[in-house]
Amino acid sequence: MIIHNFNAGPSILPKQVIRKSAQSVISFNKSGLSILEISHRSKDFMEIIEKTTELVKRIMNLNDDYSILFLQGGATLQFTMIPYNLMNKEAAYLDTGIWANNAIKEAEKFGKVRILFSGKEKNYTYISKNYEIPNEVDYFHCTSNNTIVGTQMKTFPNTSSIPIVCDMSSDIFSRKLNFCQFSLIYASAQKNVSSAGMTLVIVKKEILGKIKRNIPSYLDYIIHIKNNRILNTPNVFSIYTSMLTLEWIEKKGGLSIIEKENKHKAQLLYNEIDKNNLFENKIHKEDRSNMNVTFFLKRKNLEKEFNKMWKKENIVGLDGHRYLGGYRASVYNALSLDSVRFLIHLMKEFEKKFS
Secondary structure: OOOEEOOOOOOOOOHHHHHHHHHHHHOOOOOOOOOOOOOOOOHHHHHHHHHHHHHHHHHHOOOOOEEEEEEOOHHHHHHHHHHHHHOOOEEEEEEOOHHHHHHHHHHOOOOEEEEEEEOHHHOOOOOOOOOOOOOOOOOEEEEOEEOOOOEEOOOOOOOOOOOEEEEOOOOOOOOOOOHHHOOEEEEEOOOOOOOOOOEEEEEEHHHOOOOOOOOOHHHOHHHHHHOOOOOOOOOHHHHHHHHHHHHHHHHHOOHHHHHHHHHHHHHHHHHHHHHOOOEEOOOOHHHEOOOEEEEEEOOHHHHHHHHHHHHHOOEEOOEOOOOOOOEEEEOOOOOOHHHHHHHHHHHHHHHHHHO
């Protein structure tokens, strides 16, 4: 039975990644031990974490100025760790969605937060490009893709003097960017990277160690780097699954190919939403996400019928976020073009039936 998985996270992973990781749960590398049982200090795991680090740097074209960390606590813990490590007096943030707003609330506990743009009054349906980063702030924080509302930053500000920090939880490894323009990137793994329980942090080492406050050990990036990325027992399984997923990305041809496929899937879906008489998307076209396509029925009284239709056809995860309602099709890297086409077919059939 084919399941069309549009979940926003935890979300769809490549089938070969699931198969290989499942085999490793029984026996990893023919050792007789499960991947769930091996020591995080063992040679086997050190090979996993080294290879995963190499893959991250190679796929993102990063040099040794960056450290790659595999932490826990999700993006939510990073909302605290970032100001703890980087904020002296003031930081600049873009308020482009619920998660960006949560990051702002945590940063305000450490100093002054200058909000350069907020889309809250317009229900986060667009992202302004008309802002300037002040020279006196300690860093600039943005969220590249807003999972709940379905917006995405297509460009990033040019600045050489202010560190750019970016939450890429829902679109990391989905497109080709100049990743060297960022001083710190973080992403919870359960979208395009791995299973839930791990957070990828990519940090330029030169921005660290400039804050005088006493930072608790687990919250200090420098301590993690000095302890060779395993200050405590990491999520071994999720790091292993990350390695498999990154191998899959590289084998496909890297981020250029991935980006082309993702744009195609998203555009097909947006085209159907725009021309279908029963559906609408409320995001400004230039800010539409290629990862999370949100849409609504123009006639709310038809929701029960549409829900019955897509659930009967083995589609899962199409419900919109509880904050927003409506529908959300998350078209992450591993989602097939066939699944997108199948959803579009159902939307056409629904239009024929109820128009």
